[in-house]
Amino acid sequence: MACLVRLCLLLVLVSPALSELCNPADKRALLRLKKDLNNPYLLASWNPNTDCCDWYTVTCDSKTHRIVSLTIFDSTARSNFSAQIPPSIANLPYLQTLEFHKLPNLTGPLQPAIAKLTHLTFLRISWTNLSGSVPSFLAQLKNLTFLDLSFNNLSGTIPPSLSQLSNLNALHLDRNHLTGSIPESFGYFKSSPDLYLSHNNLSGHIPHSLNNLNLTSIDLSRNNLEGDASVLFGSNKTVQIVDLSRNHELAFNLSKVVFPSSLTSLDLNHNKVYGGLPQQLTELNLQYLNVSYNRLCGQIPVGGKLQSFDIYSYLHNKCLCGSPLPPCK
Template sequence: MDGQGSRGEVVCDGGTFKCRTILDLLLEKSINIAQKKKKRSTRAEANMKALFLSLLICTLLSLSLSKERCNSHDKKVLLQIKKHFGDPYLLASWKSDTDCCTDWYQVECDSTTNRIISLTVFAGNLSGQIPAAVGDLPYLQTLVFRKLTNVTGPIQPAIAKLVHLKFLRLDWLHLTGTVPDFLSQLKNLTFLDLSFNGLSGSIPSSLALLPNLGALHLDRNKLTGSIPESFGTFKGSIPDLYLSHNQLTGEIPASLGNMDFSVIDLSRNKLVGDASMLFGLNKTTQNVYLSRNIFQLNLSNVVFPSGMANLDINHNKIFGSIPPQMTQLPLQSLNVSYNRLCGQIPVGGKLQSFDYSTYFHNRCLCGAPLENCK
């Protein structure tokens, strides 16, 4: 009876007037313990899941970082180019076990496709011709070889395959041969610079067919013949035109009068005749360089574009007088020396801000900054 009584003993709470047996209390305690164990188990399970997720993220991130961006074909071509030049120090970063998109200098990859879009090799000790392999980089938009004085030979025909090319700069090299006609096939070209080379022959008229050309640099070569008539009919945009320091002959084609060049540089050639068609009040031309030719024109009759900033016509056979309109021009530089000009230098504008060397060695030009007129 005592044992059964103890197990059935009633415990009452005076505050709530609720009574429970010892068995009830033991059962409640057991339930509480079980619930605490379950909570601990749940927390442990959650911790395990979090740890697994962290490990998974780290693994995926590691795999992502270890995956090479560089396209395998492009990498192979670039290594061929390096080998062609004899593994030079300039291309030392081009290693087969590194990523050409992230670890190599002189190249740039497209951020989406990871294809090579730019190859710029500048100022180094490379020797030999530009390799044909450059034509095997099909998505190339920019190709630059410059200030590499031991790079020789003709312009590589394989360049014609680069149909996406926009920017082509092969300057300050020792390239020889002609300016190739196939360059006109590169319809996306906006910039073409072949200056400071030893290119010879005539200028191909087909260059005027490039619809997006914004600048054409053929200066400082050994080009001969006349300026193509087609340069007065550029398709699309009108490029800044640099043809100086060559051996060009003949007259400026009259068709160039139809063009509104922002910059035109024909200096240091053997050009003759009239050049006044390059000017005009309705044009936006700002920079004209015609020095050291054999041009003959009456400067008195020339009407200049209102925005003319730089004008150099020294060492020609230009006659007449300086027109008063020149006092209204926003000139930054001016040189009319070594011509056959006469009369008084108009007073006003920027004309007196230039020193005597701007005007000297003319037939009978006078007035400040030269001697007073008599």
């Protein structure tokens, strides 16, 4: 009996595979994924003779030991990583976090196989050369709380179905080549996610339905949006950061806008906003303000933080005056 015990101990010591925590199916899936990604140097630690729970970029659940996180990124964005996201990504069914970041040679469209990863709560594919459209199948990932597809080469329109992501806290589609309008359905997100849609080619009006949301941040800057943006404001809102700059055609009467007390940053530069600056702005704890290159008139209200901003925050308006601009005549 003692010999048998010693033999078992010896087998454990000489056979690391017997003490591996990683689920065998997950390990096979990762090795297939590595092959499909053309065996990049970034995944050099993915050695079939070691426990995949110890591999770089991989995280196992502490109890089930299933792979729950895969974060492949290059902080220098200079690696030789050259591939498309392969369909074999679907072979990791327990993934909660999936990230491909700063991989300029990652190309191709988003694979429909990603829709099978129904446990995902965090999906980031950013700073790549991903192309094609923002696929509507992403709406199937009902557990998503964070979706980031920024800094890619995505084109086409934004699928209205994304509003079905009822747990979403933040949506990043900025720095792409998206066209069309902001979907009206975005006003019916149950979770009021922060919206980052800047640096695209979006056009049309800001949907009035966005008045339903209670956002913390919204960035619609550097698009081709037009018309009234006052729907984003109101005394009952909790928004802190609003950036509508460089749309050029946004036009509404700023003097009639009621701002939420939560507002800390407001950027409206390079639009056609008219009216005057409301006295209420002096009551806010503004950390940033830029209303330059609009059609504003009247005296800049005195008080609060308004005189702490430099002249460039107010320049090139129709007839705005008062400190820090020249005195009103």
